[in-house]
Amino acid sequence: MNGVTAGRSSHPPPEAGAPNGAPLLALRDITKRFPGVLANDRVTLEVRAGEVHALLGENGAGKTTLVNVLYGLYQPDAGEIVVDGRRVRIRSPRDAIACGIGMVPQHFLLVRRHTVAENIALGLPQEGLLRPARRVERRIVEFATRYGLTADPGARIWELSPSEHQRVEILKALIRGARILVLDEPTSVLAPQEVSGLFDVLRRMKGDGHAVIFITHKLDEVGAIADRVTVLRRGRVVATVPAADVDRRALVQMMVGRDVESTLPRARAAAAGEALAAEALEADNDRGAPALRGLTLAVRRGEIVGLAGIAGNGQRELVEVLTGLRRAVRGRVRVLGRDVTNRTAAAICDAGVAHIPEDRVHMGVVATMTVAENLVLRRYRHPPFARGPLLDYDAIMRFAREMIAAYEIATPAATTPVRLLSGGNIQRLILARELAARPGVIIAAHPTSGLDVSATEHIHRLLLRRREEGAGVLLVSEDLDEVLALADRVAVIFRGRIADVLPVGDATPERIGLLMTGQAA
Numbered sequence: 001m002n003g004v005t006a007g008r009s010s011h012p013p014p015e016a017g018a019p020n021g022a023p024l025l026a027l028r029d030i031t032k033r034f035p036g037v038l039a040n041d042r043v044t045l046e047v048r049a050g051e052v053h054a055l056l057g058e059n060g061a062g063k064t065t066l067v068n069v070l071y072g073l074y075q076p077d078a079g080e081i082v083v084d085g086r087r088v089r090i091r092s093p094r095d096a097i098a099c100g101i102g103m104v105p106q107h108f109l110l111v112r113r114h115t116v117a118e119n120i121a122l123g124l125p126q127e128g129l130l131r132p133a134r135r136v137e138r139r140i141v142e143f144a145t146r147y148g149l150t151a152d153p154g155a156r157i158w159e160l161s162p163s164e165h166q167r168v169e170i171l172k173a174l175i176r177g178a179r180i181l182v183l184d185e186p187t188s189v190l191a192p193q194e195v196s197g198l199f200d201v202l203r204r205m206k207g208d209g210h211a212v213i214f215i216t217h218k219l220d221e222v223g224a225i226a227d228r229v230t231v232l233r234r235g236r237v238v239a240t241v242p243a244a245d246v247d248r249r250a251l252v253q254m255m256v257g258r259d260v261e262s263t264l265p266r267a268r269a270a271a272a273g274e275a276l277a278a279e280a281l282e283a284d285n286d287r288g289a290p291a292l293r294g295l296t297l298a299v300r301r302g303e304i305v306g307l308a309g310i311a312g313n314g315q316r317e318l319v320e321v322l323t324g325l326r327r328a329v330r331g332r333v334r335v336l337g338r339d340v341t342n343r344t345a346a347a348i349c350d351a352g353v354a355h356i357p358e359d360r361v362h363m364g365v366v367a368t369m370t371v372a373e374n375l376v377l378r379r380y381r382h383p384p385f386a387r388g389p390l391l392d393y394d395a396i397m398r399f400a401r402e403m404i405a406a407y408e409i410a411t412p413a414a415t416t417p418v419r420l421l422s423g424g425n426i427q428r429l430i431l432a433r434e435l436a437a438r439p440g441v442i443i444a445a446h447p448t449s450g451l452d453v454s455a456t457e458h459i460h461r462l463l464l465r466r467r468e469e470g471a472g473v474l475l476v477s478e479d480l481d482e483v484l485a486l487a488d489r490v491a492v493i494f495r496g497r498i499a500d501v502l503p504v505g506d507a508t509p510e511r512i513g514l515l516m517t518g519q520a521a
């Protein structure tokens, strides 16, 4: 037997789309507990050959945990997995692959120095790594043609864009014999026009009798690609329904457990005067390679500028330079008319800049300190929290209780250590602390990533309110829907420069998508 087809030949070809046939895959009563969290609570899910089955849920609903159990990365505490009518034990990804299960994880695991063909050969038994056999390359071309997945077998992984990288992961799974392919939030790394390309590939796969489990928290994607959808909430299945039978509103209700307003109330921006300016900024990344290459961008008072772009185009370095965490090699930074280029983070904060950091647990809070202490972290040496050298605990506690109420921070007490709070509540705490000082400039990096719909809605309202009060907001987000919902203008970053800045009314996903991938003039 040719090693390339391992895992495939032992199974009869599935009957494509057989509506009444037995499911290709069944998860029954899967329970998975982490310390303090019931991540999956008796989850039952059946997936048919020839269907795209969406797994929809808010962040933290238990989607990734469930597919990690399926792929053998976690062992369930209870429950069983049935493939093709046979109960299987999946102790590792190797077992999963042998059962015909493939996974495209959210964070790619390919070896960066190797070529596409070498990476794919690595996952196959009996294939040498150093000189991947011609037949691997032939196999790649054959599969790539069949599924519309263009890939150059000789390209090195580090040369690939996120979308090309994803295609290689899909090819790798298919060539290893996957009949059930799991994609965990695959569109989060794609530009809008790349999403339809991915959907074309998935349609070909299902036409071929494959089953696709498509994880998302985006409602529109369910209607665009899924045949059926299973909604998870807090680790439990809410329902499995045909995608054609549910509208957006019904899905939101299932996902969140209540109605959520889809459009935010917003007054017209009355932008005036410069709040923040970056001029011809150049800076290096952690490896010493240029990350910002002459970036120029301005944010006015009373407006939100959304910075859209695919991760890794200089967003992180820009935020760090603007907040005093990274040196600019060239160029200037101005805050409210004052030059703050290469000043310290504390000086930039004092100049009126609030920073909502990307890595909130490591940079936003001191996890071992209490909620109250974290709320005054930036200002405890100043009145009203300090009188001379002494801290005024009553004032600190009063302020903390006010903030907990105003920002709806769910915590047992002001004296609870922050490490016991959920991600959404840590983020509310950071916003409370950063926004209470009424900053003139807010730099928010991925402020809602990993948060559920309610926390996201709350944070959006807070940012809009500060904008109405005259703050200039730079919103860095990989979520284009978020950018389009909040921003007055959309700046697109590509390879360390601003490709263009569009008023939000002109910023269609297609236009932004082209700019994000460097295709528009």
Ligand SMILES: Nc1ncnc2c1ncn2[C@@H]1O[C@H](COP(=O)(O)OP(=O)(O)O)[C@@H](O)[C@H]1O
Binding pocket: 034, 035, 037, 038, 039, 057, 058, 059, 060, 061, 062, 063, 064, 065, 066
């Ligand atoms: N390795 C882990 N250790 C502890 N808790 C975890 C781990 N992985 C996930 N969780 C928790 O399990 C719950 C479900 O998480 P996850 O499956 O990642 O959700 P989703 O993919 O739907 O966003 C969350 O509360 C999360 O914090």
Ligand SMILES: [Mg+2]
Binding pocket: 063, 064, 065
């Ligand atoms: Mg997940």
